[in-house]
Structure formats: structure tokens, C-alpha cells
Amino acid sequence: MTKATLRILSADSAGLADAASVLQRGGLVSFPTETVYGLGADACNDNAVARIYAAKGRPSFNPLIVHVPNMQVAEKYVIFNDAAIRLAAAFWPGALTLVLPLRPDAEIAAHVTAGLDTLAIRIPDHPVAQGLLQAFDGPVAAPSANPSGRVSPTTAAHVVQGLGAEIDAVVDGGACAVGLESTIVACTEPPTLLRAGGIPQEIIEQCLGYPLARATHTETPTAPGQLASHYAPRGTLRLNASSAHEDETLLGFGPVEADINLSPSGDLTEAAARLFECLHQLDAMGARAIAVSPIPESGLGRAINDRLRRAAAPRP
Ligand code: TXA
Ligand code: MG
Numbered sequence: 001m002t003k004a005t006l007r008i009l010s011a012d013s014a015g016l017a018d019a020a021s022v023l024q025r026g027g028l029v030s031f032p033t034e035t036v037y038g039l040g041a042d043a044c045n046d047n048a049v050a051r052i053y054a055a056k057g058r059p060s061f062n063p064l065i066v067h068v069p070n071m072q073v074a075e076k077y078v079i080f081n082d083a084a085i086r087l088a089a090a091f092w093p094g095a096l097t098l099v100l101p102l103r104p105d106a107e108i109a110a111h112v113t114a115g116l117d118t119l120a121i122r123i124p125d126h127p128v129a130q131g132l133l134q135a136f137d138g139p140v141a142a143p144s145a146n147p148s149g150r151v152s153p154t155t156a157a158h159v160v161q162g163l164g165a166e167i168d169a170v171v172d173g174g175a176c177a178v179g180l181e182s183t184i185v186a187c188t189e190p191p192t193l194l195r196a197g198g199i200p201q202e203i204i205e206q207c208l209g210y211p212l213a214r215a216t217h218t219e220t221p222t223a224p225g226q227l228a229s230h231y232a233p234r235g236t237l238r239l240n241a242s243s244a245h246e247d248e249t250l251l252g253f254g255p256v257e258a259d260i261n262l263s264p265s266g267d268l269t270e271a272a273a274r275l276f277e278c279l280h281q282l283d284a285m286g287a288r289a290i291a292v293s294p295i296p297e298s299g300l301g302r303a304i305n306d307r308l309r310r311a312a313a314p315r316p
Contacts (some may be wrong), residue, residue: 006164008156009315011128011173013135020135023048024255028055030145030159033124033172035095036152036276038067038142039167040132043161046109049141053111055166058148064141065097065182067123069133077106077139078119081206086133090207093125095178095198099186112141122182128173142231142276145170151187151231153281153309154179158280173295179273180195180303185212196303198272220246233279237312239305249287251278253295259285264295268300275304279311 009015011032019029023070025047029040039055041048043066053060068074071088076091078100080088087098102108102119113119124130144152145159147166154161156172183197185204192213193201205211238250244259251259254266260278262271282290292308295301 005241006160006167007018007169008160009169009171011171013131014132014214016128016135018170019132019171020137022135023132023138025138026051026170028052028166029132030153030156030163030167030170031129031142031155032126032171032176033067033129033142034126034176034177035124037063037145037159038129038140039144039145039159039163040067040140041312043139043141044107049111052141052143053191054142055163056146056148058143059113060111061117062168063120064112064143066112066119067124067129067133067140067142068121069130069263070123073139074121074123077103078109078121079103079142081187081189083190085190086188086207087185087191087204088123089249091199091204092123093130094123095125095180095182097182097184097195097197099184099194108139110139118186120184122197126173126176128184132171133288136284140292141226145263149230149232149315151233151276151283152171152231153280154182154276158276160179165199175273175277177273178273179277180300180307183303186215188213198300198303200299201302202299230313231276231279231307232311232315233287235290236284237308238289238291239308239312240294242294244291245289248291249282249285250284251292253293256293258293261285262295262297262304263292268296271295271298272304275307 156237178198184195250258252261
């Protein structure tokens with residue numbers, strides 16, 4: 001499919017049928033999930049998947065998550081072990097991605113896994129994502145719908161700003177409720193946390209009854225959490241700031257005088273849902289130097305701090 005001008009589709013059955021036919025023709029459709037907006041393509045079409053990498057400017061060694069509507073479809077593509085069955089039962093549909101052995105006969109495009117023999121897979125819990133998966137009736141590969149290294153989108157407007165010139169359509173389903181990407185767990189022995197995300201590590205460990213292993217750093221990143229600089233707004237970030245210097249804009253948390261506040265009441269769920277919107281707003285305000293209040297390192301705070309540390313990291 002050649003690139004057309006961007007169309008904004010409504011999140012009703014006509015819009016979803018339209019979006020599904022764009023996917024069928026090898027096009028790129030951004031759609032809302034409960035975590036962030038994804039940039040979707042037919043996961044069985046190598047050319048379509050190649051367009052995702054081109055649109056995002058994403059390194060080709062960084063594999064994609066495949067989205068499916070239910071367990072029955074998931075089982076066509078990956079092999080579940082006991083831990084995976086337990087986690088899927090507890091958290092799917094939802095903000096958890098499992099990395100599992102790819103079935104040798106799975107017809108997933110080679111570009112999706114970037115040559116790995118495992119596949120990252122997720123059942124999203126958003127009616128629009130579910131509606132699109134059902135209308136398309138196939139697996140959809142979808143990274144977050146932002147240019148590589150930039151802040152992830154939590155509204156259709158963010159997608160249009162970042163990738164409007166590169167993609168065929170966006171289904172507008174409003175703001176994402178969770179606001180942070182999914183937690184990624186590789187179901188190896190023992191299961192390993194690859195990326196903190198929308199479901200807190202503690203809750204996953206409670207479900208398993210034992211701690212998750214932590215990924216060690218390797219040359220080839222197996223999750224974006226291992227790319228040092230990511231999620232970056234245009235301004236620089238200074239973390240754990242009790243107050244802002246004269247030339248800084250304060251991104252607050254809790255009861256502080258701030259230019260923008262993630263959650264004046266200090267609620268981590270609210271802060272997670274607002275984090276990327278606030279970073280987009282700081283870009284729009286032209287903030288050059290951003291100070292950020294301390295965020296507790298527990299529950300969703302771990303994923304928020306993970307994103308903030310990467311946003312603050314030196315950029316390539
Ligand atoms: O919430 C989310 O996970 C969103 C929505 C759209 O589902 N997607 C998302 O995708 O955050 P992305 O591409 O921005 O991050 C997914 C990461 C990839 O960057 C990759 O490093 C990791 O998942 N990944 C994919 N396949 C993998 C594999 N086989 N083994 C290890 N990590 C993998
Ligand atoms: Mg991403």
C-alpha cells in the first residue's frame with residue numbers, strides 16, 4: 001500500500017471496519033490501547049511491518065509486540081509454560097506483555113521478532129483495540145506510536161503530532177487510561193522483568209508467589225527499557241528536585257507549587273496516566289530545563305521513575 005494522507009477514524013464499527021481494511025492492504029493504523037496508542041500493521045506481512053520501523057525511525061534490532069484478541073489466538077503463535085498460563089489468567093486482557101517461545105509454524109513476519117525465536121505478545125483491554133483485532137481477524141504488530149526515542153502518545157493528537165506524515169490512519173478513542181506502556185515479562189526459568197510498566201512488579205510477584213529475575217544488560221537490547229535514552233521531551237530533565245531553579249519549569253508530584261503537576265494529591269495511578277501528557281505539554285510550552293519532584297519507588301512509581309530516568313539520560 002502506498003502512503004496516503006492521514007485519516008482520523010472514529011472509534012465506531014464503521015471506523016473500525018475502515019481501519020481493518022487499511023491493515024489488510026498493508027497499511028499503518030494507530031489505535032488506542034489502555035496503555036498507550038499503538039502503531040499497528042498486519043503482523044504476518046513483512047512489508048507492512050517494515051513500514052513500522054521506517055515510520056518510527058526505529059532500529060531494526062528492536063522487536064515488536066504482537067496484539068491478539070484472546071488466549072485461543074495467542075496459543076496459535078506462542079508456547080505457554082506454567083508461569084505464563086498463570087500470568088495470562090491473572091492479567092489478560094491488560095497491561096502485561098509476555099515474551100514466549102515462538103511456535104516454529106507461526107506465520108509471523110520475520111521483521112516482527114528481529115530474528116529472535118521468542119515473541120512478545122499481549123491481549124489488550126481496550127474496547128477499541130479489541131474491536132479492531134476482531135474486525136481485522138489477525139495478529140497486529142504494534143509498538144508505541146511515537147518517533148523512536150520520543151515520548152509515547154496517550155491521545156490521538158499526540159500521534160498526529162509525532163507521526164502524522166508517516167501513517168495512513170489513526171482511530172481516535174480518547175485518552176489512554178493507564179498512560180504507561182505494558183509491563184514486559186519474559187517467561188523464562190525464572191520469569192524475568194524486561195520492562196517496568198502498567199502492572200506493578202509487586203502485583204506480578206504476588207501472583208507468581210516468588211520474585212521476578214531482573215534483566216542483565218546485554219549488547220543487544222531485548223526491551224526498550226534497555227535503551228538508555230528514551231521517552232525524551234525536548235527539554236532536559238533534573239530528577240528528585242525539591243524545587244525548581246530560576247530557569248527551570250517544575251513538573252510536580254504531590255502538594256508542591258508546580259508549573260504542571262502529575263498528581264497534586266500524590267496518587268501514583270493518576271501520575272502514571274498523566275506522565276506522557278505532561279511531557280507533551282512541557283514540549284508545547286517550550287520548556288528547556290525541567291525539574292521533577294521526587295516520586296516514590298514503589299508500585300507504579302517504579303515504572304514512572306524508569307521512564308523519567310530514561311527521559312533524563314544523555315541523548316545520542
Ligand atoms: O503497552 C505497550 O506495550 C504498547 C502498546 C501499543 O501495546 N507497546 C509498546 O511497544 O510499548 P514498544 O515497541 O514501544 O515496546 C515493546 C518492546 C520492544 O521495544 C522490544 O524491546 C520488546 O518489547 N520486545 C519485543 N519483542 C521482544 C522479544 N522477543 N524479546 C524481548 N523483548 C521484546
Ligand atoms: Mg515505545
